[in-house]
Amino acid sequence: MAHHKLSARQYLILGLVAVCAPLGDTCLSRGMTQVPDVTLASPGSLIAAVFTPWIAAGIALLIGFFASYLTALSWADLTFVLPATAFGNVIVALLSRFWLHESISLERWAGIALITLGVGFVAQGPSLTERPASPAKEPERQDPDIKEPPTKRPDVKEPPQEDPDVVEPDVKEPGIREPEPKEIAAR
């Protein structure tokens, strides 16, 4: 299996990781500002906060993020997945610029440029560290292209095997008979 090239499906999963995480965080932060101060003395208020709408929506998005994140980590390195999916911050910033018409400061444009550059760097490299394949983990794979030697077909008669070692007995050909003694005398 080639680890360097990701399939379209794998890009889709990386995209889900990228978009769900910042959207979920945004929902969480929006929800947390509406909740009264949480202190170590009242941990119960933190549990209650989980059930407010914005925080619940944020948690739902983060569950979606987590499922795709786990899938991504199963076929790619952590140091590949994290920078690559940071691109989601850029997507969210651009969405808020062109969809919600929020203004983006020069500082934030610089941030967008740096993230995009960083993602470009990491995406050019391999997504998984090559390791020597452990024989215990790699299942014996049957290659469908290699065919077994053809078995003998019952409907086709094999030609009789000629054995060169068997010495043929000295038989005279039946069509040619030996001349009789009187025939010889008649000549």
Added chain:
Amino acid sequence: MMAIGVWSATAMIATVVLTSTAGEVLTAAAMKQVGDLDEIRARSGMKGAIKAVITCPLFFAGVGFLAAAFFALLFALNHLNLSLVAPASASLTLVTNAIAGKIFLKENVDRRRWAAALLVCVGVYLLAH
């Protein structure tokens, strides 16, 4: 909001960064142990994939730390400004993960990945600030 001292703010952010790094490294190790989830799902369906993940003990260690990081983040967000906590923890986590990935996961963190981690780290900070 910012009536909190520098040291407690640092401690809160450090807690978020360290617990989430531990959680992510453990989770990544667990998923490498489980194997390609897309292949597992193609072979034995969604149930098989879920079973493969939840029968891996490392996964629960990872999730435990990630949950701790999540509550540490909620706690910090309640005491500090979002514009400080979010960029600081997100960008620092990228760098600590690159270090931890190299040390603990033996990932091939080449110059390209260091560059990416640092660029994205600064970028996330600027963007979220």
